[in-house]
Amino acid sequence: MSEVFDVIVIGAGPAGENVLDRAVRGGLTAAIVEDRLAGGECSYWACIPSKALLRPVELAGEVARMPGMSLGPIDVDAVLARRDEAVSHYDDAGQVRWIEGVPATFVRGRGRLDGAKRVLVTEPDGSQRLLTARHAVVLATGSTAAISPAPGLREAAPWTSHEVTAVTSVPGRLVVIGGGVVACEMAQAMHGLGARQTTVLVRGDTLLPRMEPFAGELLAGAFAAAGIDLRTGTEAVRVERPEPGGKVTVHLPDGPPVEADEILVATGRRPATEGLGLESVGLPGGESVEVDDSLRATGVAEGWLYAVGDVNGRNLLTHMGKYQARACGDVIVARAKGAPDDLPALRATADGYGAPQVVFTDPQICAVGRTEEAARRDGFRVRAVEYDLASVSGAYLLGDGYQGRAKAVVDEDRRVLLGVTFAGQGTAELLHAATIAVTAEVPLERLWHAVPSFPTVSEIWLRLLETYGL
Numbered sequence: 245m246s247e248v249f250d251v252i253v254i255g256a257g258p259a260g261e262n263v264l265d266r267a268v269r270g271g272l273t274a275a276i277v278e279d280r281l282a283g284g285e286c287s288y289w290a291c292i293p294s295k296a297l298l299r300p301v302e303l304a305g306e307v308a309r310m311p312g313m314s315l316g317p318i319d320v321d322a323v324l325a326r327r328d329e330a331v332s333h334y335d336d337a338g339q340v341r342w343i344e345g346v347p348a349t350f351v352r353g354r355g356r357l358d359g360a361k362r363v364l365v366t367e368p369d370g371s372q373r374l375l376t377a378r379h380a381v382v383l384a385t386g387s388t389a390a391i392s393p394a395p396g397l398r399e400a401a402p403w404t405s406h407e408v409t410a411v412t413s414v415p416g417r418l419v420v421i422g423g424g425v426v427a428c429e430m431a432q433a434m435h436g437l438g439a440r441q442t443t444v445l446v447r448g449d450t451l452l453p454r455m456e457p458f459a460g461e462l463l464a465g466a467f468a469a470a471g472i473d474l475r476t477g478t479e480a481v482r483v484e485r486p487e488p489g490g491k492v493t494v495h496l497p498d499g500p501p502v503e504a505d506e507i508l509v510a511t512g513r514r515p516a517t518e519g520l521g522l523e524s525v526g527l528p529g530g531e532s533v534e535v536d537d538s539l540r541a542t543g544v545a546e547g548w549l550y551a552v553g554d555v556n557g558r559n560l561l562t563h564m565g566k567y568q569a570r571a572c573g574d575v576i577v578a579r580a581k582g583a584p585d586d587l588p589a590l591r592a593t594a595d596g597y598g599a600p601q602v603v604f605t606d607p608q609i610c611a612v613g614r615t616e617e618a619a620r621r622d623g624f625r626v627r628a629v630e631y632d633l634a635s636v637s638g639a640y641l642l643g644d645g646y647q648g649r650a651k652a653v654v655d656e657d658r659r660v661l662l663g664v665t666f667a668g669q670g671t672a673e674l675l676h677a678a679t680i681a682v683t684a685e686v687p688l689e690r691l692w693h694a695v696p697s698f699p700t701v702s703e704i705w706l707r708l709l710e711t712y713g714l
């Protein structure tokens with residue numbers, strides 16, 4: 245016996261929930277299937293807890309840079325208690341209530357595709373429930389941490405983003421593998437919350453390799469100043485942990501091994517498509533689901549399958565998953581009603597510009613659009629300008645020893661911005677202005693008239709434009 249809905253969503257993370265909301269607002273019926281907690285990775289084991297752990301560390305840094313102010317040791321128990329509140333004590337009752345109020349049907353269990361428009365759910369008690377979609381099935385199953393292949397690493401039961409964001413006791417000695425966003429944020433959080441020896445092993449020669457080079461350099465300087473042992477051009481070649489939960493030894497290509505009490509692997513993500521039944525609809529299993537700009541899976545007959553968020557591999561960020569979800573929910577409604585389905589709002593075109601991203605380290609690293617290197621690779625005639633943020637009055641007033649830099653990448657043919665990067669304290673809230681300038685392709689001559697207030701960090705806009713020659 246099958247239950248029929250207009251739309252079925254698998255995965256109740258931020259992306260899945262937003263598709264559901266838009267589809268129901270458009271007049272369709274919908275069900276959402278979730279096998280862990282409604283709210284997804286973002287709410288419980290990613291964005292929210294990581295930022296709850298990072299903010300006190302950032303604040304302590306800010307206080308330390310302000311002459312005349314001092315701070316006692318951070319009360320780690322209080323920080324962890326606030327993190328627990330931020331993740332609703334790992335209880336999704338509020339999210340489930342929200343889903344039911346949409347109104348939509350919440351189904352707890354593991355969903356998988358079982359042929360065209362059919363979703364088979366295995367409920368927690370092992371019973372099976374078949375759901376059938378009239379119009380669309382949306383995959384919103386997210387991603388899971390990829391464990392790099394060093395011998396012995398998997399057997400050592402390393403922490404991933406899950407365990408580190410849910411930490412109940414900060415390890416004394418932590419070794420981190422990876423130099424991307426999770427590695428940078430979590431190394432700084434754990435070190436700031438009391439790890440006395442934090443070692444970060446980076447395979448390449450820089451942190452945050454997809455960003456402008458100065459971002460990784462400034463962060464490396466902050467790591468050094470904080471006593472974080474950053475080692476580039478190296479990797480874990482073998483890991484030993486003879487006792488479960490005991491001491492970890494990480495062997496490197498050269499030199500003595502690193503010993504630690506805990507090991508965190510932060511070497512990227514894998515799409516959560518294992519066991520999702522993709523093969524039953526003719527797609528390869530275990531891979532990202534390729535979609536067009538309307539978030540419709542390519543290569544599926546009759547176009548009823550969609551994928552939003554991390555699972556499609558376009559931009560692994562909550563805000564981009566939610567953006568895709570709005571377009572996806574609305575385009576499903578348009579197609580179900582036979583309405584025009586090619587309006588600009590029904591295409592996730594911003595995925596292609598270079599998504600805005602804030603790395604919540606101290607200094608914050610914020611970027612949107614293309615780096616200079618990416619812009620040149622894409623064939624633009626480019627001129628880039630940089631400016632030392634410490635020379636801006638608003639930045640100086642934030643405290644002593646301000647370290648920061650900004651860069652704007654200009655398309656010389658159209659005199660519009662292709663990308664902007666800020667690194668420095670107080671820059672996260674500057675990023676949306678840059679996102680508007682890049683997305684709306686505001687000509688530099690118009691941008692000149694957007695006068696930043698004095699004395700704010702935003703004055704960097706004026707300095708960048710002056711450096712460009714306006």
Ligand SMILES: Cc1cc2nc3c(=O)[nH]c(=O)nc-3n(C[C@H](O)[C@H](O)[C@H](O)COP(=O)(O)OP(=O)(O)OC[C@H]3O[C@@H](n4cnc5c(N)ncnc54)[C@H](O)[C@@H]3O)c2cc1C
Nearest residue numbers: 255257258259279284285290291355386553554560561562
């Ligand atoms: C440590 C960390 C920090 C991060 N910080 C930020 C940040 O500050 N800002 C930002 O924008 N992004 C951040 N991200 C990225 C962000 O978490 C993801 O981009 C976002 O969670 C993706 O949302 P989603 O809805 O696609 O998937 P998810 O949030 O992963 O949700 C997917 C849901 O689907 C469920 N599911 C999976 N398979 C099935 C199945 N077969 N049946 C039923 N349910 C299923 C899962 O249980 C999960 O609840 C961070 C990531 C990490 C790891």
Ligand SMILES: NC(=O)c1ccc[n+]([C@@H]2O[C@H](COP(=O)([O-])OP(=O)(O)OC[C@H]3O[C@@H](n4cnc5c(N)ncnc54)[C@H](O)[C@@H]3O)[C@@H](O)[C@H]2O)c1
Nearest residue numbers: 392422423424425426427447510511512513560602603604
């Ligand atoms: N503030 C934020 O916006 C935020 C915070 C955390 C995570 N995220 C998102 O979550 C996603 C996952 O983050 P992440 O840091 O795990 O991935 P990432 O892709 O940002 O970084 C992974 C790093 O690991 C390195 N690496 C890969 N394989 C390796 C190996 N075998 N040995 C050593 N190093 C290896 C890569 O070179 C890369 O630098 C990212 O796309 C990120 O944007 C966002």
